[in-house]
Amino acid sequence: MTAEPLEHFLDRHEQLTAPFPASLPLVLRRVHESDLPELQRLDAEVFQEVAYPGFLLRQLYDMYAEHFLVLDDGTGRLRGYVLAGTTALGRDSWILGLGVTHDRRRNGLGRELMTAVLDRLRRAGIEQVRLTVEPTNRAAILLYRSLGFDPEEPDGGLRPDYFGPGMHRRILRLDLTRGR
Numbered sequence: 192m193t194a195e196p197l198e199h200f201l202d203r204h205e206q207l208t209a210p211f212p213a214s215l216p217l218v219l220r221r222v223h224e225s226d227l228p229e230l231q232r233l234d235a236e237v238f239q240e241v242a243y244p245g246f247l248l249r250q251l252y253d254m255y256a257e258h259f260l261v262l263d264d265g266t267g268r269l270r271g272y273v274l275a276g277t278t279a280l281g282r283d284s285w286i287l288g289l290g291v292t293h294d295r296r297r298n299g300l301g302r303e304l305m306t307a308v309l310d311r312l313r314r315a316g317i318e319q320v321r322l323t324v325e326p327t328n329r330a331a332i333l334l335y336r337s338l339g340f341d342p343e344e345p346d347g348g349l350r351p352d353y354f355g356p357g358m359h360r361r362i363l364r365l366d367l368t369r370g371r
């Protein structure tokens with residue numbers, strides 16, 4: 192990965208060409224309005240029946256573009272994204288989306304996306320970040336746990352029917368003030 196922390200590049204140039212271990216160099220950058228159709232395609236590819244409807248992605252972009260990062264492969268295709276939503280008055284935030292296309296998984300990209308957005312949240316003065324994850328989503332849970340997320344008690348973070356009947360979720364939380 193880059194010798195210099197990712198966020199230093201993002202600060203100076205708003206984008207970074209990183210030597211990701213894939214056939215094409217991917218650019219990690221903030222989302223642009225013109226990305227929205229491709230972002231919707233990517234979200235549908237990764238999340239299928241639980242993908243965001245296009246109108247909601249549009250409004251999430253309107254509200255949270257600061258914390259909306261994509262992986263651009265340079266051919267017009269996006270290969271991953273992460274989105275964090277922040278509260279207006281508090282110092283709270285939620286990861287609202289994280290996905291990498293199948294063909295690019297297990298290359299450290301999910302971790303790069305998360306690390307980049309967590310750095311941005313920290314620098315914006317956000318104090319905690321939470322997320323929901325399917326209790327059976329081992330890959331995502333291992334990634335989040337390795338980044339320092341812990342279950343939000345009670346019940347080890349398990350929230351039955353959180354998104355409706357049968358749609359259980361686990362809530363994980365990271366204290367962003369640790370180590371400040």
Ligand SMILES: CC(C)(COP(=O)(O)OP(=O)(O)OC[C@H]1O[C@@H](n2cnc3c(N)ncnc32)[C@H](O)[C@@H]1OP(=O)(O)O)[C@@H](O)C(=O)NCCC(=O)NCCS
Nearest residue numbers: 289290291296297298299300301302323324330331333334
């Ligand atoms: C979760 C997801 C974003 C991970 O992206 P990725 O680029 O493959 O992840 P990384 O290569 O950065 O892996 C980071 C860590 O995640 C864990 N991990 C990722 N994929 C894993 C798998 N298939 N099995 C076990 N652990 C896995 C490992 O701890 C890994 O660290 P390691 O490589 O040191 O072992 C990706 O699998 C994805 O898009 N899944 C579908 C969408 C989704 O579930 N999003 C999260 C919703 S809460």
